[in-house]
Amino acid sequence: MKTIHINKIAAIIEMKTRAFFRKNCIIMPIFAIGFTIMLRFLYQYIANDGAYNAVLNGEALAMGLVTNIGGNGIYCCSLLLAEEKEKKTLRVLMTSSVNALEFFIGSILPVFFFTAVINFILVPISGMTLTLTQWIWFTVMTILGTLTSCILGMLLGIFAKDQVSTSTITTPFILTLMLVPMFSTIIESFKTVSHFIFTGAIMEMISNIASHQTPYVELSGMIVMVIEIILAILLFIFFYKKNGYEKD
Template identity: 60%
Template sequence: MENVFFIGEGKVIMKTLHIHKVMAIAEVKFRALCGKNCIIMPIFAIGFTMMMRFLYQNMSGDGGSEEYLNAYALAMGLVMNIGMTGLYCISLMLAEEKEKKTLRVLMTSSVNALEFFVGSVLPVFLVTVIVNYLLMPISGYTITGSNLILFSIVTMIGTLISCIIGMLLGIFAKNQVSTSTLTSPILLLMMLVPMFSSYIEELKMISPFIFTGAIMDMVMHMAEQVSPALNIGGILAMIIEAVVSIALFVLIYKRNGYEKE
């Protein structure tokens, strides 16, 4: 077990994190993630990346750089995966637990809020990160050296932000149907703004300030051999969004717990 600080009831208190409880929750969450409603999301991201690669292969014969187009396929796949797997799956699983009344049972048992949070986020975070790496060979664009280190750090931070936002939205979702209603506007913002920023000038101005846009810009800068691959604006955007998402989650959790009536 490990003692950690956790914010609750308007003050900082000491919570005990029991690893065996976290792993038990993570195991349950992983099985839920493998269910038909969730597993389709990473599969869709992989299929989407593969489709974009084959589509762009035809374009490369018309004078486009194959490496650049493969990098674009990777960037779009990352945005899709981080949004749909990281955000949507977590909020959907939390809503499903509310429907089945298992959430109240967990929160009134010996499992504390921090253990539930870590156990819920861990499997989705790991699956999303693994798929992020799988998208490289699938897209045909490989990142190596120092760029791979930057890629790892930035995509992991982006995945964590997405997971926290998913938990936050899950608090407000009363059932699985309402999850789609709540998450759709956020997903559209996270995915469509970076994807269409190359074609619409207004979106190009907004995209760098969204963490998915910063990730997409980073990959494209690597393909163009632009240094630094991630500029100060992108770094600040990700830091601010990470802090804001954590602060909002803590605030909403303090008021409502994991369920908002």
């Protein structure tokens, strides 16, 4: 078991945080906020004549969350890892005193933190009000979804040769995670697939909360998210070592 040094993780977090704000990453949470505001306006003032409707506001929140978690977590983690590879600093870190686990934790935490914060900000922006129990389920599910997204982003970042290729690699995954749950109420085949992806489980939770259907989260949804987290971690470890980033 490798020793984890907090000071080294903190240094990586500081480096990644600076990169997060100077890269295109900051555009993703801003887009998620703007998208949620736009949907709330469309649903409340155009579709419902300005009256409050929990179901419509929940729809705005669900789509905002899927956009934020599916886009921000995957794209930003991939982009920041690709930057390390492009600048040849990843190899330097891996052959220095920083081990793979320290790099992994330090790289994920900044994106995870900012994505999670935006998730909570989207609730009042969407116009939704949650009870204590609903807040607990919201917190658990969005944290699990954000973690999965970030790990998947790190995994895809391994295959990105440079920052330019990041968009090419991540776009199909981001679109799938966003569009399948969004159109699952219209297309029957999408509804089936949506049950097996973490963004679909989050959208279903928000829909149940908005319509006061219990349980808010199906056991199958929780199992799917946990399995996807474990699978993403295992795949990351495998391809990380296969590509020679892990030092002996």
